[in-house]
Amino acid sequence: MIVVEGLRKQYRSGEQPVVDHVNLEVKQGEFTAIMGPSGSGKSTLLNLMGGLDLPDQGTVYVDGLPLHTLSEKRRTLMRRRKIGYIFQNYQLLSMLNVRENIAFPMSVDRCPKEEIQLRVQELVKELGLKGKEEAVPDELSGGQQQRVAIARALAMQPKVILADEPTGNLDRKRSQEVMEILLHLHRKERMTIVMVTHDLSVAGYAERILLYKDGRIESDIRQKEGDMPRVLEDFLAQLQT
Numbered sequence: 001m002i003v004v005e006g007l008r009k010q011y012r013s014g015e016q017p018v019v020d021h022v023n024l025e026v027k028q029g030e031f032t033a034i035m036g037p038s039g040s041g042k043s044t045l046l047n048l049m050g051g052l053d054l055p056d057q058g059t060v061y062v063d064g065l066p067l068h069t070l071s072e073k074r075r076t077l078m079r080r081r082k083i084g085y086i087f088q089n090y091q092l093l094s095m096l097n098v099r100e101n102i103a104f105p106m107s108v109d110r111c112p113k114e115e116i117q118l119r120v121q122e123l124v125k126e127l128g129l130k131g132k133e134e135a136v137p138d139e140l141s142g143g144q145q146q147r148v149a150i151a152r153a154l155a156m157q158p159k160v161i162l163a164d165e166p167t168g169n170l171d172r173k174r175s176q177e178v179m180e181i182l183l184h185l186h187r188k189e190r191m192t193i194v195m196v197t198h199d200l201s202v203a204g205y206a207e208r209i210l211l212y213k214d215g216r217i218e219s220d221i222r223q224k225e226g227d228m229p230r231v232l233e234d235f236l237a238q239l240q241t
C-alpha cells in the first residue's frame with residue numbers, strides 16, 4: 001500500500017539528514033508504529049509518506065502512485081481521497097462545529113450534500129459523538145476533539161491513516177479509547193495505519209514497530225514473532241545510554 005524508496009530529507013546542509021535513504025514497505029491492512037528519540041525525524045518521515053512535505057531524493061508510492069512526481073494538483077487530490085491524517089493537536093477548524101469539521105474534506109471535494117449528510121451521520125454514530133454535532137471544538141474534551149479529528153480523517157473513506165502522536169495530548173483512559181478506535185479500523189476494516197508515538201503502551205497496539213534513530217530504521221519488529229518486549233527493552237536501554 002505504501003512503498004518508500006531511497007527517501008532522503010535534510011533541512012540544513014552540513015547536518016545529518018533527518019531521513020537518510022529510507023526504504024520501507026507497508027502492506028495493505030498493516031498497523032505500524034514508528035518509535036524513536038525526539039528529533040530523530042519520525043514526523044518528517046510520516047509527512048513525506050503522506051505527501052505533506054517534499055523529499056530531497058527518493059519517492060513514496062501510495063496505492064501504486066508516485067506521490068512526489070505527481071503534479072501539485074493531483075497530489076492534493078490523492079492526499080484528500082486516499083489518506084486520512086490525525087495529529088496530536090487535532091487541527092480542527094475552531095469556527096466550525098463538529099458536523100462541519102467532519103464534513104470539511106467532503107465539502108472541499110464537492111461531494112453531493114445528501115452524501116455528506118449521510119456520511120457525517122454515520123461517523124457521528126460510529127465515533128460516539130451523538131448530541132455533540134452542533135458543538136465547536138472549544139466546547140469538547142481532548143478525547144472528543146480527537147474523535148472528531150478521526151471522523152474527519154475517515155470522511156473520504158481513505159485507504160491509509162497516518163497518525164502523528166494521536167494520543168500525545170490525552171490521558172491514559174482517553175488514549176485507550178482512541179487506540180481502541182484505531183485497532184477497530186485495523187481489524188474490522190483492514191485500514192492501513194502508520195502511527196508515530198513516544199508511548200510504548202500505545203505502540204503495543206500495532207502489529208509492527210519500526211525503531212527509528214538518526215534518520216534510519218534501526219529495527220523492524222513484528223508482534224507475532226513474539227520478541228517485541230525483548231527488542232523494545234534493548235532499544236529503550238540503548239536510548240538511555
Ligand SMILES: Nc1ncnc2c1ncn2[C@@H]1O[C@H](COP(=O)(O)OP(=O)(O)OP(=O)(O)O)[C@@H](O)[C@H]1O
Pocket residue numbers: 011018036037038039040041042043044045
Ligand atoms: N520545517 C523544518 N525546518 C527545519 N528543521 C526542521 C523542520 N522540521 C523539523 N526540523 C528538524 O528536523 C529534526 C527532526 O524533526 P522531526 O519533527 O521529524 O522529529 P521527531 O522524531 O518527530 O521529533 P519529536 O519526537 O520530538 O516530535 C529536528 O531536529 C527538527 O528540529
